[in-house]
Structures are given as C-alpha cells and as structure tokens.
Amino acid sequence: MTISIKNNQTIPIQSIPVLKYEDFLSVNLSLLQDASSHCVNYYGLFEAGIIKLICCIANDSDHTVLISSSEIIGGENIYPSFTAQHFSFHIFERELHENFGIRYNDHPWLKPVRYPYDHANQESLISNYPFYQIHSEELHEVGVGPIHAGIIEPGHFRFICSGEQIIHLEIQLGYQHRGIEQLFIHKKKLLQRISLAESIAGDSVAGHTTAFINLWESLCNYHPSEELQFSRTLAMELERIAIHTGDLSGICTDIAYQLGSAVFGRLRTPIINFFQSWCGNRLAKGLLRVVKNNYYFNEKLGLELENILDSFESDYIEMWNKFHELPSILARLEKTGVLTTEAAASIGVVGMIAKASGIKRDIRNSHPHDYYTQLKHEPVIKHHGDVYSRTQIRNEEIRQSISYIRNMIQTIPIRNNAEESIGPLQKNSFTLSLAEGWRGEICHCAVTDDNGELIHYKIKDPSMHNWLGLALAVRNNEISDFPICNKSFNLSYCGHDL
Amino acid sequence: MLDNIKILIHQGKQYIPDITKVEVPGIFKGRPEISAEKVDIVALIDLCPTNAITADPVRLDIGKCTFCGECALSFPGKIKFTKDYKLATNQRSSLIISEGENTNINVDPDQIRKEISKYFSGSLKLRQISAGGDNSNELELNACGNVNFDMGRFGIEFVASPRHADGIVITGPISENMAEALQICYEAIPQPKIIILAGTDAISSGIFSESRALNRNFINQHTIDLFVPGNPVHPLTFINGVLELIRKR
Numbered sequence A: 001m002t003i004s005i006k007n008n009q010t011i012p013i014q015s016i017p018v019l020k021y022e023d024f025l026s027v028n029l030s031l032l033q034d035a036s037s038h039c040v041n042y043y044g045l046f047e048a049g050i051i052k053l054i055c056c057i058a059n060d061s062d063h064t065v066l067i068s069s070s071e072i073i074g075g076e077n078i079y080p081s082f083t084a085q086h087f088s089f090h091i092f093e094r095e096l097h098e099n100f101g102i103r104y105n106d107h108p109w110l111k112p113v114r115y116p117y118d119h120a121n122q123e124s125l126i127s128n129y130p131f132y133q134i135h136s137e138e139l140h141e142v143g144v145g146p147i148h149a150g151i152i153e154p155g156h157f158r159f160i161c162s163g164e165q166i167i168h169l170e171i172q173l174g175y176q177h178r179g180i181e182q183l184f185i186h187k188k189k190l191l192q193r194i195s196l197a198e199s200i201a202g203d204s205v206a207g208h209t210t211a212f213i214n215l216w217e218s219l220c221n222y223h224p225s226e227e228l229q230f231s232r233t234l235a236m237e238l239e240r241i242a243i244h245t246g247d248l249s250g251i252c253t254d255i256a257y258q259l260g261s262a263v264f265g266r267l268r269t270p271i272i273n274f275f276q277s278w279c280g281n282r283l284a285k286g287l288l289r290v291v292k293n294n295y296y297f298n299e300k301l302g303l304e305l306e307n308i309l310d311s312f313e314s315d316y317i318e319m320w321n322k323f324h325e326l327p328s329i330l331a332r333l334e335k336t337g338v339l340t341t342e343a344a345a346s347i348g349v350v351g352m353i354a355k356a357s358g359i360k361r362d363i364r365n366s367h368p369h370d371y372y373t374q375l376k377h378e379p380v381i382k383h384h385g386d387v388y389s390r391t392q393i394r395n396e397e398i399r400q401s402i403s404y405i406r407n408m409i410q411t412i413p414i415r416n417n418a419e420e421s422i423g424p425l426q427k428n429s430f431t432l433s434l435a436e437g438w439r440g441e442i443c444h445c446a447v448t449d450d451n452g453e454l455i456h457y458k459i460k461d462p463s464m465h466n467w468l469g470l471a472l473a474v475r476n477n478e479i480s481d482f483p484i485c486n487k488s489f490n491l492s493y494c495g496h497d498l
Numbered sequence B: 001m002l003d004n005i006k007i008l009i010h011q012g013k014q015y016i017p018d019i020t021k022v023e024v025p026g027i028f029k030g031r032p033e034i035s036a037e038k039v040d041i042v043a044l045i046d047l048c049p050t051n052a053i054t055a056d057p058v059r060l061d062i063g064k065c066t067f068c069g070e071c072a073l074s075f076p077g078k079i080k081f082t083k084d085y086k087l088a089t090n091q092r093s094s095l096i097i098s099e100g101e102n103t104n105i106n107v108d109p110d111q112i113r114k115e116i117s118k119y120f121s122g123s124l125k126l127r128q129i130s131a132g133g134d135n136s137n138e139l140e141l142n143a144c145g146n147v148n149f150d151m152g153r154f155g156i157e158f159v160a161s162p163r164h165a166d167g168i169v170i171t172g173p174i175s176e177n178m179a180e181a182l183q184i185c186y187e188a189i190p191q192p193k194i195i196i197l198a199g200t201d202a203i204s205s206g207i208f209s210e211s212r213a214l215n216r217n218f219i220n221q222h223t224i225d226l227f228v229p230g231n232p233v234h235p236l237t238f239i240n241g242v243l244e245l246i247r248k249r
C-alpha cells in the first residue's frame, strides 16, 4: 500500500499508490507503531480540483522512506484527522487546513501555521490569531513579540502564567513568510533556485542547499563525484561546529556568564572566516552548486583548516571544562525546560531536540547521503531532555564534527576537471531528499510534470516539528527561564514560515 | 579565578585595532569592478539570478546582487569582485557600478541630514527589525558587537526597546506579515530617527523579488539614510558605513 524508496531516489509519480482516504489514514498510522518510524513530510498539492495528499514515513532501521498518497476533494467534506491518533501530524494537518481549507472533525488544535499569502481563508488574519485562553482571576497573560529584545527573527509568544510560573505557552509564527516554495516554481533558472535554497534559513545554508542539490541531481539522474560529495558534507559539518559554538555563547549570555559568552562567541569567528577563505562568504552562500564545484577544496585549504581546528580545539576544551564545572551554571541548566522522552516521541520532534530527549533520530546515521555513507556516524544521545542535555549535545557534536573533518581532510578527493553537464529533469517524477542540518532533519520534496518542469516544491525545516516541543518544555518553568529554554532549542522562524 | 585569567590570556588579542583599514582574510566578494572587455552581454545578463546586471554601458547593481559570484566566475575578464568591503552609501544610485568606473563607494556628506552628525556622532542606539530576514544578516549584525569587531567602542549599539533607539536597521525583503509591526516599531522611536537597510533583501528584495508575500510600502514611503549591501552584510561593511554616516559632516 506504500512504495519504499531510499533517500534521494526519484520515482515516477504514478508509482506512488493512491489510497482511499480511510486506508491512507490507517496505513500510515499503523506504520508509526514501529518506534523507528516517523513522519518526515505530509503535504498536499492542488491539481485540477483535486488535492493530492502525499505522506512520507521514514523507517530509520531499514533506511527507507515509505510513500503513499490519497486524492480528496476537500470543500465541504469533513475528514477524520491523523492527529487525533498521533500528535506528530498536528502541524502538517494544520498546514493542509490552512492552505486548502480541508476540514477535520477531530483535530485537537486546528490553528493557523504561517498565514501564507494564498491561504484558503483570507478572513483569517495574522493580527487576529485565535489564542488559547483560560479565564481565571488568578492567571495572567504575557505577550512577547513579534519583535524581540535582541537581534532575532520575529514570532509571537503568548504565555499564560500563574505568578512567575508558566502554565501554557502558545507560539504564533508566520511573520517571516516570503512565499519561498511558490518562488521555487515561479523562478525558472537553476541559479535562482539555488539562491532560494541558500535563503530558506541563512543559518543553515549548507544543510538546505545540500538537500536541494541532492534532490535536483537525483531528478536529473546525475550521480555526484566524490569531490562534490566531500565538499557538501564538509560544509555541513563546519556549519554544525559554527552554529553550535555560537549557541553555547548565546546560552552563556542568557545566564549572564560573560566569560563563556565572549569566548564561545569569538571561537565561532575562525570557523565562519574559514568559509570565507574557502568561498568568499562567512555563511557559505555561493559555495555549493549543482553538478559543479566553484571552490575546490585543495591541500592548502586542508592545511589551513587543520591549523584552525587545532587552535580552536584547545581553547574550546579549556572553556567547556570551566563552563561545565561551575555549579551556578549547572543550577540554571539542569532540570530546566524538560521535554520528556514520551512527549518528544508523541509530537515527533527531530534532530538535536530529539537526541537530547533520548530519541535516536539522525539522518546522517539512518538515511546517509554524500560522504556520510563513509563516516558511519553514531548519534550523540542524552536522556534528560533539559537545557543541559541540549547543551551537552552541542558540545559532543562539535567534537564529533571536528574529528570527522580531521579524518576527511586526510584524503582530499582529486579535482574533477571534466566539464560536467546535466540532463533535463525526469518527467512526471517525485523525489525526496533528507539531510541532517545542525538543527535536525531537513526534507525537500519535488514533483515534475509531463514536460519535465518543476510543478511543486515542498520544504520542511526541522523547526516545523520542534516548535511545539519548546512550548511543552517551558510549562511549569519560571517565565524568567524562557530565554534560556528558547536559546537551547534555537529553532528557525524563516525556515518554518518559508 | 586563576583559571579564568588563564582562559582570558589564551584568547590573546581578539579585537581588530583599526576597523577602517584591516584587510579581510581569504576571498571576499566586495565592490565589483567591470572592465571594458567585449563579452557576450546577453549571456552575462541572462546568467544573473536577480537581474542585477544591465547593458549599455554594462552596469551591476549591488543593491540587487546576491553576491553569488557566478558572473565573475563565468566572465573573469569582465567582472571582478575586489576585497573592498566599504560598500555602504546613502545614495541608492551609488550602488550601481558602471563599466570602467573603479571608484570607491561613499556616503555623500551633502546628502546626510544635519541632525545625524549633531545628535548621533558619539552615540547611536539602533533597534533591529527582521522582516522576512533569513537570519544571515541578523547573525552578522550580532557579530558587529562581538569581541572581534567590537562596534560598541564607537558608541554604536543595538538596543531592546524602540523607545531607547535612534533608528532602525531593517533586514529581509519585508514580508506582508511583518509590515504592520515594522510600522508600529518605527513610530515608537523618538525623533530624530534614522533608517538603515542591511543586506540585499532589504535594499531590493533580492532573490525574493516578484514574491506576492512581500509588502515594501514602508521602504517606498520613507527616506533611507543608509544602504548596506551584502548577502549577508559583512560586519566591516556595516560598521564602516554607519561610522561614515554619523561622523561625516
């Protein structure tokens, strides 16, 4: 009842089974009984009056993704929701409801997602979001945003508090919506589409661009050389080190630990400056391309990077050792903002947040692509689900990435000087691409028509799954701990809003 | 205590002593120079993802350019990106570089509003607003205040409340969904106040041009005091631009 594919495999769209909605629902829900399965994408596309729903369930133990579909009319019809039986679908069905007006009879939280410009109900306005309310004399509400105190993207947080204690948090997003999925179709040049991929989330340039490139090359039936695979993986691991280190600085800032904030903050600099040495941009925009490599990673860059990592590592370890032995720091991080394993599993979080709550979920291990097939990555797992676990994950992943990079640059693949060309997109096809950015699992899906033109592009940033995790983690915490909880999640606004 | 001092010593000297003259390491895509070389102009124009290049004479608009670098790679004799990071100006037209025109990009002192140097030359507090920004410019604006670039030494700082601010720095192409919040925040700032656009997305909407999810009325209705190109802006570009704006008279 489903078709099983590998990461970055292109299949004819006709080969995806089309199920009756009731069967579609029960098949996909039954797949999730296996704890190593989770939903990596569930979305719809509208064609000739019919909404085609496509559900993608990844199985981490056998490294496959099971795809199935259903065609529905929407309109006045009312459908039973997936979410009533498995909360991890909540955000996807909210999106389906928002985009197409699909009605559900038992979705517990059918709220707007991002107010896209073309959403079905144009009467629903971002200024009028239906916040959950509790009418009580003893509780009060605190509203924060969309503009926040620091240099940070916009989003609105509405707390319901009892004194200093958070009872409930609702996160309203959409302010960053730029219509990027629609632009992928509207803008026809490959270079435009790559530039868009680089702008989905400017802190995850390597992650999202790798997902796009792998998808595109698969659609064109092109197999990247070792050199290309090498540079993509290297860029993703450097990005992980840079952002994780910056996050440690941010965590120190939020607990007013000045030394850690300054030292971790400045340690990020040589890593992103290395991107500039490599490609002329500190955040790796312009580095990764389809079929070609504009900036060959040569021996000289290898040596430079080795030196940078050597001096980074000694200063980093010294700072970390000091940081994690201070009781005043641990007191702020431990048992703060706990996302339990059960809650994490039920809402289907991914990436760092899943790993900090005891769930092994990491595309580098479960659905490896590019150089990850050779790295034999073992994810770092922590079990307490608190701010400290999320901090420790960053620390250990930084060290892991350093050791991967050290290994990789021992043998730099030789330059492929042949002019490569790429064929047209395969017609009437579907491709799915997964990549583990520093935040977690990125998923891009594309569909082509019978002229071999791109007709649909779907982007899922890991933040889509994880924002609800933050809302749950802060319950019963003091509202003064919200910044540190938020920083420890560090989710993307623009990646979510698209 | 001793450990703390040791850690401090191990960091060495991190700040950049002269922010106006330091050379950036590695490759940098700064102010472009366009030669008189004859090339296939149609191909050159067609290659650019944001229509930043136009013909007769060949011009490159760094307010539209995403600095993808492809034009310089495909036509190395025609277009070259120099390491000059001083790209900021108060004149939108100064961002359009013509063939054979290899002059610096400046803030035009005659066009600076008089109150800017009067009130802000020694201290400038800014409120940042991300309106569809992808978090790359935001990261770089944060970096302006870190120990390396240390913008605070010039009295330039980002503040939390618009009530404390002397102006706004906008990043992102300005999403429709942020248009109202941007307007409200701007109005909350006391007079006199300045507007800075940081990054290609804010200046021209960059790769997001033609998106139906944008609302750029705010930009069209206000006078912009400083345009800072980049994708994202480099901290050196930002700091030098702001310094020129507040110190020149």
Ligand code: SF4
Binding pocket: B047, B048, B049, B050, B051, B052, B053, B060, B064, B065, B066, B067, B068, B069, B070, B071, B072
């Ligand atoms: S570097 Fe700028 S001008 Fe050149 S192709 Fe890219 S966007 Fe266009």
